[in-house]
Amino acid sequence: MDIEAIALLQDPVRRRLYEFVAGAGADVGRNEASSAAGVSRTLAAFHLDKLVEGGLLDAVFRRPEGRAGPGAGRPAKYYRRAETEFTASVPPRDYRGVASLLAETVAEAGLDDRAVEAAREAGRAGEREPLLDVLRARGYVPLERDEQVRLLNCPFHALAEEFPPLVCAMNLALLEGLAEGTSWRARMAPGAGRCCVALSKTNEV
Structure with missing residues (x-):
């Protein structure tokens, strides 16, 4: 059940480990995770495997970079979101079903441009906090490197898979609106396992 998986994050150590792995942007080993969470490797491994059992993390096995061939040892265990x-909601709700119906109606009525502009206006009217904090609060999981921000999670993933042109265009417009007045510029940058939009520094405010 979804609520049982979410309940796994009530443990503070488990939550720290999940947030670190989810925001890492790459597979995470047990040593790296234990150091980030401030716990022993054994305890980190226990909680990480519980998160795998609950479906919140995936585990993969591979040899560390630079180690291959005979004598390289067994593959190590790594984790990813x-x-x-x-x-989870009590009582159950079906917001996704309504959102899917609305997206289908917009697409069939040819209202894509109006929906995109509405998303941009919603971004402009959004929070005026530091942009990366706003993105975290909205579920994007931003990862900043070399004046670029990759968004490791798409808050609209299910709808984006069902209606990619409409939802991705609205997502870009929303982020363009949120980025107005900041030194960031939103652009399309699709990639596997992340949001289709990224941000770049413009050095303009």
């Missing part, structure tokens, strides 16, 4: 989406 699972693509599975979990939601």
